[in-house]
Amino acid sequence: MKDTLRIALAAADKKKAVDPVVLDISEIASFATHFMLCSGESSRQIQAIADAIELELKQAGTRPLHIEGYDHAEWVLLDYGDLVVHIFSPRARQYYDLERLWRDGRTVEIEKLLAPAVSKRSAAGKRHKKAGS
Numbered sequence: 001m002k003d004t005l006r007i008a009l010a011a012a013d014k015k016k017a018v019d020p021v022v023l024d025i026s027e028i029a030s031f032a033t034h035f036m037l038c039s040g041e042s043s044r045q046i047q048a049i050a051d052a053i054e055l056e057l058k059q060a061g062t063r064p065l066h067i068e069g070y071d072h073a074e075w076v077l078l079d080y081g082d083l084v085v086h087i088f089s090p091r092a093r094q095y096y097d098l099e100r101l102w103r104d105g106r107t108v109e110i111e112k113l114l115a116p117a118v119s120k121r122s123a124a125g126k127r128h129k130k131a132g133s
Contacts, residue, residue, distance in 0.1 A: 002113065003060070004057060004060070004062055004080060004082070004083050005022065005034055005036065005083055005113060006113050006114065007053075007056050007057055007060055007062075008036055008053045008056070008057060008078075008080075008083065008085055009022070009036065009110060009113060009114055010056070010114060011049075011052040011053045011055070011056040011057075012036075012038050012049050012052065012053060012085075012087075013114070014052055015040075015045065015048045015049045015052045016045070017038035017039065017040060017049050017087070018038060018039040018040065018041065018090075019038060019039055020036065020037070020038040020110055021036070021037045021038070021099060021107065021110075022034055022035070022036050022037075022107070022108040022110055022113070023035040023037070023099070023102050023105035023106065023107060023108070024105055024106040024107075024108050025102055025105040027105075027106075028102070028104045028105060029105075032079075032081070032082055032083065032084045033082040033083070034082065034083050034084070034108070035083075035084050035085075035086060035098065035102060035105065036083060036084070036085045036086065037085075037086045037087075037088070037093070037098055037099065038085075038086075038087055038088070039087070039088045039089065039090050039093050040073075040087060040088075040089065041090070042089075043072075043073035043074070043089070044073075046073040046074075046076055046087050046088070046089060047070060047073050047076070049076075049087050050067070050070060050073075050076045050078060050085075050087055053078060053085055053087075054067075054078065057080065062080060064078045064079055064080055065079045065080065065081055066079040067079070073089070074088070074089045074091075074092045075087070075088050075089070075092045075093075075096065086098060
């Protein structure tokens, strides 16, 4: 799941998505574990974000179960089962205010998800160098 979420976040970031938020809703919902929310400044950008996420996840072997709102691009929803991606216009995001509606969900730190993982082997190698220095 975290790989799917990382890929979706990175794809949205490449298309300059505005104000990304990830909510862990696993303890309060039975239909998904995470919501990813972000905004685009125009309908073209919203569609570009959706296209990028769909393409990157498809290349990783994951296809959406359902897509809604793409043609109007005020609120595009990409349903990947455990992950539901919401891409809003600023007006729609403010109006629907999913962050408030799902406030019982836990906010996930995006920086930790996108940070490159340091392998245990490379970390162990650094310890050996320090010990041998």
